[in-house]
Amino acid sequence: MSVFFVCTGLLGLLAVVLTLNVGRMRGKKKVFLGDGGDAELIAAIRAHGNLLELTPLCLFTIWLMHGHYGDSFVSILAVVLAVARLLHAGGMLGFIGFGRFAGAVGTTAVMAVAAISLGLSGLGAGH
Numbered sequence: 001m002s003v004f005f006v007c008t009g010l011l012g013l014l015a016v017v018l019t020l021n022v023g024r025m026r027g028k029k030k031v032f033l034g035d036g037g038d039a040e041l042i043a044a045i046r047a048h049g050n051l052l053e054l055t056p057l058c059l060f061t062i063w064l065m066h067g068h069y070g071d072s073f074v075s076i077l078a079v080v081l082a083v084a085r086l087l088h089a090g091g092m093l094g095f096i097g098f099g100r101f102a103g104a105v106g107t108t109a110v111m112a113v114a115a116i117s118l119g120l121s122g123l124g125a126g127h
Contacts, residue, residue: 003075004062007082011055018048018089047092051085054107061114068121081110 025044026032035042062077088103090096 003071004066004078007078008059010082011051011059011085014085014089015048015051015055018044018051021093022048043092043094047089050092051089054111055081055085058107058111058114061111061118065114065117065121069117073117077110077114080106084110 022041022044025041029036029038029041031038031041035045058081059078062074062081065077066074084103084106086103087096087099088107089099091099091101091103
């Protein structure tokens with residue numbers, strides 16, 4: 001589970017960085033409520049929001065898998081999720097050209113695998 005905890009910590013730090021980025025941009029753009037129609041601020045807000053919308057459920061679902069699937073499978077999913085969320089944030093903020101797409105696909109794949117695996121375990125058909 002230590003890999004899972006490290007990845008969770010890294011994702012928490014990414015949330016902090018994205019939070020600070022939104023605050024910095026709001027000050028720079030002098031937009032303190034909403035997005036002011038500013039494309040750069042909109043991207044920063046969505047990078048932050050998307051992380052917070054998807055990551056907690058993914059992490060919780062992965063964590064629930066531990067008892068049924070063990071450390072290795074959980075660790076792989078946690079690493080893929082962490083990389084996917086970093087790519088997505090980098091893509092949303094314009095640092096990684098393919099990042100938004102790759103991150104979205106990676107995150108969705110992790111959620112699908114974890115959800116299906118848990119469902120199968122619940123039905124007694126899992127690992």
